[in-house]
Amino acid sequence: xxxxxxxxxxxxxxxxxxxxxxxxxxxxxxxxxxxxxxxxxxxxxxxxxxxxxxxxxxxxxxxxxxxxxxxxxxxxxxxxxxxxxxxxxxxxxxxxxxxxxxxxxxxxxxxxxxxxxxxxxxxxxxxxxxxxxxxxxxxxxxxxxxxxxxxxxxxxxxxxxxxxxxxxxxxxxxxxxxxxxxxxxxxxxxxxxxxxxxxxxxxxxxxx
Amino acid sequence: xxxxxxxxxxxxxxxxxxxxxxxxxxxxxxxxxxxxxxxxxxxxxxxxxxxxxxxxxxxxxxxxxxxxxxxxxxxxxxxxxxxxxxxxxxxxxxxxxxxxxxxxxxxxxxxxxxxxxxxxxxxxxxxxxxxxxxxxxxxxxxxxxxxxxxxxxxxxxxxxxxxxxxxxxxxxxxxxxxxxxxxxxxxxxxxxxxxxxxxxxxxxxxxx
Numbered sequence: 257x258x259x260x261x262x263x264x265x266x267x268x269x270x271x272x273x274x275x276x277x278x279x280x281x282x283x284x285x286x287x288x289x290x291x292x293x294x295x296x297x298x299x300x301x302x303x304x305x306x307x308x309x310x311x312x313x314x315x316x317x318x319x320x321x322x323x324x325x326x327x328x329x330x331x332x333x334x335x336x337x338x339x340x341x342x343x344x345x346x347x348x349x350x351x352x353x354x355x356x357x358x359x360x361x362x363x364x365x366x367x368x369x370x371x372x373x374x375x376x377x378x379x380x381x382x383x384x385x386x387x388x389x390x391x392x393x394x395x396x397x398x399x400x401x402x403x404x405x406x407x408x409x410x411x412x413x414x415x416x417x418x419x420x421x422x423x424x425x426x427x428x429x430x431x432x433x434x435x436x437x438x439x440x441x442x443x444x445x446x447x448x449x450x451x452x453x454x455x456x457x458x459x460x461x462x463x464x
Numbered sequence: 465x466x467x468x469x470x471x472x473x474x475x476x477x478x479x480x481x482x483x484x485x486x487x488x489x490x491x492x493x494x495x496x497x498x499x500x501x502x503x504x505x506x507x508x509x510x511x512x513x514x515x516x517x518x519x520x521x522x523x524x525x526x527x528x529x530x531x532x533x534x535x536x537x538x539x540x541x542x543x544x545x546x547x548x549x550x551x552x553x554x555x556x557x558x559x560x561x562x563x564x565x566x567x568x569x570x571x572x573x574x575x576x577x578x579x580x581x582x583x584x585x586x587x588x589x590x591x592x593x594x595x596x597x598x599x600x601x602x603x604x605x606x607x608x609x610x611x612x613x614x615x616x617x618x619x620x621x622x623x624x625x626x627x628x629x630x631x632x633x634x635x636x637x638x639x640x641x642x643x644x645x646x647x648x649x650x651x652x653x654x655x656x657x658x659x660x661x662x663x664x665x666x667x668x669x670x671x672x
Contacts, residue, residue, distance in 0.1 A: 260535040260560070261528050267515035270508045274493045285482045287554060289516050290528070297516035300478045301509035307475035308497050308505035320469050320498070327468040346495060352468070 316387065318363030318380055319348050328352075328360055335359045337394040341384065341413060343367050343401065351399065359397070362387065367400060367409040376412055384413070388420055395424045402430050402448075524595065526571030526588055527556050536560075536568055543567045545602040549592065549621060551575050551609065559607065567605070570595065575608060575617040584620055592621070596628055603632045610638050610656075 259265045264286060271282035289297045313319070314326035321327070328334060328348075338359030342348055348361050364379040387393070396417060398410040414425050431449035432441050441449075467473040472494060479490035497505045521527070522534035529535070536542060536556075546567030550556055556569050572587040595601070604625060606618040622633050639657035640649050649657075 259528075259557070261519065261530050263515045263519045263530050264528055266511045270511040270515075273504070273508065275496050276489070276492070281484070283557070284484070286512075286515060288483050289512070290519065290553070294516055296481070297512065300481065301513045303474045303478040304494075304497070304505065305509045307471045307478075307494060308502055311469065311471045311498065320467075320472055322469050322471050345498075349467070349491070 313363075317361045318345075318365060318383075319361055320345050333358070337392060338397065339384070339387070339393055339395070340397040340399050342399050343406075343409075347399065359395075364400075364409070367405045368412060369405045379409075381413060381416060385416065388417065388423070393420075393423065395426060397426050397428065399428045521571075525569045526553075526573060526591075527569055528553050541566070545600060546605065547592070547595070547601055547603070548605040548607050550607050551614075551617075555607065567603075572608075572617070575613045576620060577613045587617075589621060589624060593624065596625065596631070601628075601631065603634060605634050605636065607636045 259268065264283075267286040267289075268279060268282040271277055271285045272279055277285075289300070310322070312321050312324060314321040314329055315324050316329045317326060319326045319328060335358055339362050340351065340357060340359055341362045341364060342351070343364055343366060345363055348363060351357050351361075362380070362384050364381070364384075366374050366379055368374060368376055368379070388396075396413075398413060400406040400410050410427060417423055417425070429452070430445065431452065432438065432445065438446065467476065472491075475494040475497075476487060476490040479485055479493045480487055482490075485493075497508070518530070520529050520532060522529040522537055523532050524537045525534060527534045527536060543566055547570050548559065548565060548567055549570045549572060550559070551572055551574060553571060556571060559565050559569075570588070570592050572589070572592075574582050574587055576582060576584055576587070596604075604621075606621060608614040608618050618635060625631055625633075637660070638653065639660065640646065640653065646654065
């Protein structure tokens with residue numbers, strides 16, 4: 257595409273570095289900013305600049321934070337005896353959005369994946385062990401994606417934490433999605449879902 | 465959505481001001497920047513800031529430009545006797561992408577639309593008249609969208625330019641899209657396409 261303007265071309269290239277943004281969308285974003293007052297773009301770049309330069313990672317759990325400790329870790333209403341171990345910050349936000357979890361988190365920063373060159377040392381597992389040594393933790397929820405790499409990571413963490421006798425381990429339940437049709441569910445999920453079947457009491461609503 | 469971080473929330477709000485960007489995509493963009501080195505975000509905000517603060521509009525045609533005159537207006541290979549009148553900068557970019565036009569442009573900055581409160585005075589029509597008075601113009605192409613407002617704008621401009629005897633007017637052809645099926649073409653387009661039928665010579669390729 258010929259933009260007949262270096263400045264426009266630079267802006268389009270900048271926007272198209274964002275995930276899932278092509279040249280056409282990038283151009284649309286740039287022209288939209290041109291249609292708005294200059295102040296809007298100044299605010300836009302200031303907000304994004306401040307976000308990237310000032311945002312930190314919580315030194316306890318690894319979640320995003322405006323200060324050295326994140327809102328979740330300092331919240332006294334959260335149950336610090338339960339730690340939910342997740343792969344990424346995105347997973348924390350996803351679980352928080354459910355409003356169903358009231359413990360704290362531990363962000364690994366990835367999962368063990370020899371193909372991508374990610375070994376256990378690259379993840380914050382030592383930090384997790386330190387946390388458990390220092391405080392009273394009753395349960396560790398391994399909320400890691402149900403893939404071979406994810407299952408390997410869960411297994412590895414459970415093995416490393418075996419020495420803590422008081423610890424209870426759990427994993428998030430796996431099965432057919434809410435609203436999902438059996439016909440279109442893959443065999444592995446459906447198979448696990450039958451193996452992991454739950455007792456049914458017609459008087460108790462499931463998963464609510 | 466609860467972000468547990470003011471900085472993240474601000475960045476998400478900033479991104480979601482862009483057209484067609486929802487909260488989920490905005491969050492994805494922000495977290496992507498967090499995964500990259502800080503320098504990438506610094507470059508990103510610098511490029512977009514420079515684009516908005518330095519980019520000008522060509523004082524002749526109204527197209528985007530890094531200087532007071534755009535690349536198209538100063539290009540001596542372009543035919544200045546043919547002016548293509550368009551609604552917006554987006555239209556200039558769309559026509560340029562076809563590589564089929566070698567004249568110059570005039571960007572109106574909108575079309576006449578009483579409902580949206582846009583009257584002829586809001587468009588750069590006086591500037592167009594000035595341009596034609598000052599230089600030798602042989603043809604004005606009215607490349608304005610084929611809607612009631614667009615047709616009104618074309619009609620208004622043609623009327624205002626009537627006094628220039630030497631001027632030839634043309635509009636872009638209208639009809640069935642290349643690859644389009646007659647069955648799925650709306651009645652107005654198909655009707656215009658039959659009214660505006662072209663002589664056919666099997667030895668000459670159409671529109672190439």
